[in-house]
Amino acid sequence: MGHAEDEDDPRLAAEGEVAVARLAIDSGDLTHAADHLADAIVADPQLPELHEALAELCAAAGGPAAARELFPLEGQVYLGTVVCRAHVEAAAGDWDSAIGLLASAIQYEPAQPWAHTAWLAREDLPSLVDPDAVAQAVARAAGPLPDPLPGELADTVRPFHAFVQAVVERHGDHPLLLAMASGLTRRLGATTRAVELAERAHRLAPGYLPSVMLGNALRADGRPEQALAVWEAELGRTPPEEDDSSGYLAVDVAELYGALGRPAEGLPWLDRVLAAEPGHPKAGPARHALRHAVDGDPAHLLALADHHRAHPEHEYAHELLERLSRRETWLGMVAGATExxxxxxxxxxxxxxxxxxxxxxxxxxxxxxxxxxxxxxxxxxxxxxxxxxxxxxxxxxxxxxxxxxxxxxxxxxxxxxxxxxxxxxxxxxxxxxxxxxxxxxxxxxxxxxxxxxxxxxxxxxxxxxxxxxxxxxxxxxxxxxxxxxxxxxxxxxxxxxxxxxxxxxxxxxxxxxxxxxxxxxxxxxxxxxxxxxxxxxxxxxxxxxxxxxxxxxxxxxxxxxxxxxxxxxxxxxxxxxxxxxxxxxxxxxxxxxxxxxxxxxxxxxxxxxxxxxxxxxxxxxx
Structure with a gap:
């Protein structure tokens, strides 16, 4: 019965894993101890005894640098192993690796408070990291996050965001860092600040990525027409017919026209993408959705279903079909009665x-x-x-x-x-x-x-x-x-x-x-x-x-x-x-x-x- 209760209580489960890990450390079985600490950190990342045991493990291994091999990163890696390795890298002073691994944990499980750790809040840390490494870490962490972040996720990510802002203050002339920081800041609801960061990145290095991030920030800040202007200017420099990556931006432009109530103006952009890349995973579904916005014909929703059946890897078609079927009689809900x-x-x-x-x-x-x-x-x-x-x-x-x-x-x-x-x-x-x-x-x-x-x-x-x-x-x-x-x-x-x-x-x-x-x-x-x-x-x-x-x-x-x-x-x-x-x-x-x-x-x-x-x-x- 006690074991079942431990599984229901993350803290009790973590304490149990730490206790076993300490026994393994005392017996010299450090690999076994590392496995239990990895399980413990997934159950309760902030358990004080866990971090004490991790320090004991590093000492028993001959120091943090030597303890790295206890948390290998080859092949398919367990999330707990990644987080423990991040803390070991921080203890060894390899801050860039530590930040990157912490970002990977946020990427895969953003609901856990991975970033609520003392070393990330060190005042001198922004001066100890490479801005390129931080920019890459932000891209990794922020990419899959919802936009905007719901309250609970925002609380878990906020310490990481505070660290990134501190690095931005120190490296305010780094375009990639500014652009990536804008995306994270936007997800936390600070849209005006996100625009400011993206505009600075765009001034320093006009190009595809800063333009994308600036448009996203402007759109989130309630300035969609300005976002369109930025994106269309960028597509004028790199047309979708000449650059595969521009196809996704053209889809964004088309859908923004749809959001503004002008779907017909977005269709030519999608036609250009499909002319260059008929199998584009988003342009075809987006075109069906915009045509539905133009005339309301359910034939376009059927076309989305047919597209997804023919291309099950194109999840965007399914996403759009769900969005457009929601609360529509028979398409997404049973009909009411009038008798x-x-x-x-x-x-x-x-x-x-x-x-x-x-x-x-x-x-x-x-x-x-x-x-x-x-x-x-x-x-x-x-x-x-x-x-x-x-x-x-x-x-x-x-x-x-x-x-x-x-x-x-x-x-x-x-x-x-x-x-x-x-x-x-x-x-x-x-x-x-x-x-x-x-x-x-x-x-x-x-x-x-x-x-x-x-x-x-x-x-x-x-x-x-x-x-x-x-x-x-x-x-x-x-x-x-x-x-x-x-x-x-x-x-x-x-x-x-x-x-x-x-x-x-x-x-x-x-x-x-x-x-x-x-x-x-x-x-x-x-x-x-x-x-x-x-x-x-x-x-x-x-x-x-x-x-x-x-x-x-x-x-x-x-x-x-x-x-x-x-x-x-x-x-x-x-x-x-x-x-x-x-x-x-x-x-x-x-x-x-x-x-x-x-x-x-x-x-x-x-x-x-x-x-x-x-x-x-x-x-x-x-």
Whole structure:
């Protein structure tokens, strides 16, 4: 038990390693002692006993210079070995090596307080180091750091920054040091100082690196137009067609135009880069992103996904796709619900007096998707819903015969399939999400459901489990249970998308099942199945023509139905189909039409758009 506690407490773990190291020193096994000290310094870099033991090890080895060989740097080197070697080099007076190794530790694990060490704060240290070595160390440490640094990381890096500033004060005419120091200073939020350092570097040695750093500092300081001027002047001296490194600067220029709301002005820069280097790892993805900024067409996001699938080493394409998909309906999150039952449920849930024992007797003028009842019962299980009329075409009737999830007693929907097994329900519960990074990421995330029986995946569509017992799950249950129902249905259908992937698509069970659900009764499940088909199209381009035909058929039916009755899923389904840019132009134009509010077309049974207050008066609480 004590050993487990040590692993949970870094300081206890470090103290244990130091104790073993001291025993090894006493026995003369210095290599063994060095290994334990390397483990200790990773656990707690500031433990006083650790540094005392490191000094004892150096003494036992015959001095710091001799102790170097106990912390070798050949091949793949353990982080603790690097940090211990840095302290040994400092003890030996080889300050340039010590600074470089400390910078390497910051580079690989910036959250640890490596720089909180007494020797780095020595007042005479800036006079003892080579500014070239310090500039290289700063480049190594700062390169991978976030910009700007979050508070905790800023605290761990600040002593290193203070040392660098002291060296700058002593070597203020060193262009490389000034440029590198500007980058570190910018990350710590001192943007005015970063501009000052970069301007000095640029005056001393106009060129590519000082220009890049000055532009970055100006942009961070809220002066993007000045940054553009600096960068474009540099590209005038070293065009991307003549210098490979200038290609990355041209990408920065293009993206800065995008950030300024002028993406079209950035596109020519990317065209120049791609003309010189068609396989540039950032220019192609950046061009797709800027074209999306120009016209908002999801086709450019699909192009990013296709680019990353063809070039998995181009992580920038994936990064941009995540950024542009975030919080976009279906591209990065489940669609909301607009049904009257859902709207009233939200109002009731917002009241302080509401509990899970609250019961509603709800009566609506026209039939709604049956999954609305699932959402209501999830939050308020004692409630009932009744419907006064069914519009035409009858939303209960599937577009084609196939897998059936619902049966009706008049207008009362009941699940037509058995509940899933407890294990299957729990796996779906653990997998379902209301947001996802990208469409391909959602598809990949659902692969864990591939082994579930079809019966379980169908069952969970109409017998959704309660949300997870975490902060988000409790919030969904208390305020928007419909989002959780939609998330469960979405990921259950994605699970079906992974069913028997060994079968050729055209004759596969997964195609048949998803097609049945897409063309089934009008319900949220239609959209869940549509999203699963969409995800298959995004990740398997050869399926796109078939997916287009399926989605288009449902879209056209909704367009027809909305002429004679309310179609509550028309806008969210239209948004889904627009996320499939390979659909024919006529279907895409129709989807854009459906995104607009439906025309007021009366149903023979009931008003499609009830007058204000109509639904509210029909709903009763008991």
């Amino acid at each position: 009257a039952t859902v709207n009233l449920m939200r109002q009731v849930l917002a009241e302080e007096s509401t509990t899970r024992e609250t019961a509603l007797d709800c009566s609506a003028s026209a039939l709604e998707p049956p999954s609305t009842v699932l959402a209501l019962h999830l939050a308020l299980p004692r409630s009932t819903v009744s419907y006064e009329a069914v519009g035409e075409p009858d939303p209960r009737v599937p577009l084609a015969p196939g897998t059936s999830l619902w049966t009706w007693d008049g207008t009362d929907p009941r699940p037509a399939v058995a509940p899933p097994s407890a294990d299957a329900a729990e796996l779906v519960r653990a997998t379902a999400e209301i947001v996802w990074p990208t469409v391909p990421a959602a598809y990949d995330h659902a692969v864990r459901l591939a082994g579930l029986p079809v019966e379980d995946l169908l069952g969970v569509l109409v017998h959704p489990p309660l949300p997870r017992e975490d902060e988000l799950g409790r919030a969904l249950l208390s305020h928007q249970p419909e989002l959780w129902v939609r998330a469960v249905q979405t990921f259950a259908c994605l699970g079906l998308a992974h069913h028997r992937t060994d079968q050729p698509w055209a004759e596969s069970d997964r195609r048949r099942l998803l097609s049945d659900l897409l063309l089934g009764p009008e319900d949220w499940v239609v959209e869940a199945a549509g999203f699963a088909l969409l995800a298959i199209g995004w990740t398997h381009p050869d399926t796109r023509p078939d997916v287009a035909g399926l989605l288009g058929r449902r879209l056209r039916h909704l367009a027809t139905a909305r002429l004679t009755r309310t179609v509550t899923i028309q806008r969210s389904f239209a948004a889904l189909t627009l996320a499939a840019p390979w659909l024919p132009p006529t279907d895409r134009a129709l989807a854009h039409t459906l995104l607009r509010p439906a025309p007021a077309a009366p149903s023979p049974a009931a008003p499609a758009q009830p007058r204000p207050g109509f639904l509210r008066r029909l709903f009763r609480r008991r």
